[in-house]
Amino acid sequence: MLLMHRFTILSSLCLVLAACPSNGSTTTDGASTGPASTTDGPATDSTPGTTDDSTTSAAPTTSSTGEPTTTTESSTDATTDATTGAVECEPVTAQIGPDGGELSLCGATLRVPAGAVATDVEFGIAVVEPPAEPPFEQAFASPVFEFTAGADAFTQPIELILPHEPTEGRLALSQYDALSNQFWIIEACAVTDTTISQSVFQLGVFAALRGTYDYPDSTNGLGGGSIELELLGMPASFSLDEPGNFGIFSDAEDGSRGLTLKAIREIDGGLESLRIDFGVDASGETATLTAVEWLSTVTSEGYTYIADLIGSDGVITLDLVDGDHYVGELSAVTFGGNPQHDEILHATFDVTVEKFAFPPELGCFGGE
Known part of the structure; x- marks a missing residue:
């Protein structure tokens, strides 16, 4: 299953636990x-x-x-x-x-x-x-x-x-x-x-x-490498080695993986952030682009691709897979801007990732 910030990651396994303590x-x-x-x-x-x-x-x-x-x-x-x-x-x-x-x-x-x-x-x-x-x-x-x-x-x-x-x-x-x-x-x-x-x-x-897996407490310091982005006719470099940025993966029972690359960079007048979510099959050879999101605090604009939901033509290819090292490129027609319109996004990446899963969100109807 794919690891996405909008969705909870699910999976399966077995267990033995303590007997029930009290009556009704x-x-x-x-x-x-x-x-x-x-x-x-x-x-x-x-x-x-x-x-x-x-x-x-x-x-x-x-x-x-x-x-x-x-x-x-x-x-x-x-x-x-x-x-x-x-x-x-x-x-x-x-x-x-x-x-x-x-x-x-x-x-x-x-x-x-x-x-x-x-x-x-x-x-x-x-x-x-x-x-x-x-x-x-x-x-x-x-x-x-x-x-x-x-x-x-x-x-x-x-x-x-x-x-x-x-x-x-x-x-x-x-x-x-x-x-x-x-x-x-x-x-x-x-x-x-x-x-x-x-x-x-x-x-x-x-x-x-x-x-049953002892995940790190946070994404801090996980993964590394770089992403080269082309959007709005301007190239931009994002480093996963910077504090707060990360590259992570989550395993599924069938051997496939969900991967997330997230990076923020400082620019004149503000910040830009980039997030890429994709899946890799059990063979490690075939990738599927799940989502891409680019945001800017300078222009207060953003462009998004979510498979079968927002944008279109999402494609990702892998040129190298060596353990937790991934090299490849991706492209998608994203949607956003002001006024809203389609925009072609292209990126290449050379990254390493580490195993992590986000904990279930703490949410409640009318919660605190």
């Missing part, structure tokens, strides 16, 4: 169901991978209606399937109405804000067998949860909060797509040491993920 609970304005299961094993607290001697705890919380409530959770460390935690996590359901409420199971919480539904709706959470493997270079960091509702639409997004195992690796949230039979990485609204969350308008099957 509800905080709602209606009736709830979901018996707590028990075992003969010692109890654990509600944080994955930790244990203590308590068997049941009750802590005051505040519901989405603002009324103080009490949420009760019980837990056990009985050995179960690593991704389902089936013994501890019997499915739970609850009727939640216009005043909003919460439903919890095994560390996961479904939070319905006030006004999201017009009448009482039955919501449910269940731990299920993974319907597919996690994306490439990802592993499950939580059980796989199925969130359901007896309604097709909500006037406000429903917040989903999933637990995750302790990890120093990069975390992500994923949703299962039945049509493609794959888990796709989606944006995470907030990540803490124990949870990851997002607000959604459609429920379904979700899981927390952890990355």
Whole structure:
């Protein structure tokens, strides 16, 4: 898959994770169901991978209606399937109405804000067998949860909060797509040491993920080389060796790569930036131009090519591929300017790239 600043990079792989820590609970304005299961094993607290001697705890919380409530959770460390935690996590359901409420199971919480539904709706959470493997270079960091509702639409997004195992690796949230039979990485609204969350308008099957590749923390200092650009009848040289510029790639499961070259240069009166995104097949011989973007702070203009979306005739050829060293040229009919019009862009490049993937963006409906 191609690495682009406008899109999230996806991929697949497998994993083993810690057993599910706690049973279901509800905080709602209606009736709830979901018996707590028990075992003969010692109890654990509600944080994955930790244990203590308590068997049941009750802590005051505040519901989405603002009324103080009490949420009760019980837990056990009985050995179960690593991704389902089936013994501890019997499915739970609850009727939640216009005043909003919460439903919890095994560390996961479904939070319905006030006004999201017009009448009482039955919501449910269940731990299920993974319907597919996690994306490439990802592993499950939580059980796989199925969130359901007896309604097709909500006037406000429903917040989903999933637990995750302790990890120093990069975390992500994923949703299962039945049509493609794959888990796709989606944006995470907030990540803490124990949870990851997002607000959604459609429920379904979700899981927390952890990355299995130790990516650099940023693009600083990654890659090198130069790009020679011809645009608007003027040549321009961009160096990836300058601070803040970079050349990176991301692998896909089939052996193909997505590459991004990004450079900024100082000119009289301001700055120019250039970004090139392209893919290379598993053989390393055939390249496909994905996007090109040139911007200038001097003229406040920009020209863009995005395959099958903006501009046309994008072509890229590789003259040399030696490991992470790429030499080639590209051309495209870009669109932009003021007034807007087509403009031919041509560039040659001699660059090295290093492996990197941008983390999922932190975004949330009405977020902070």
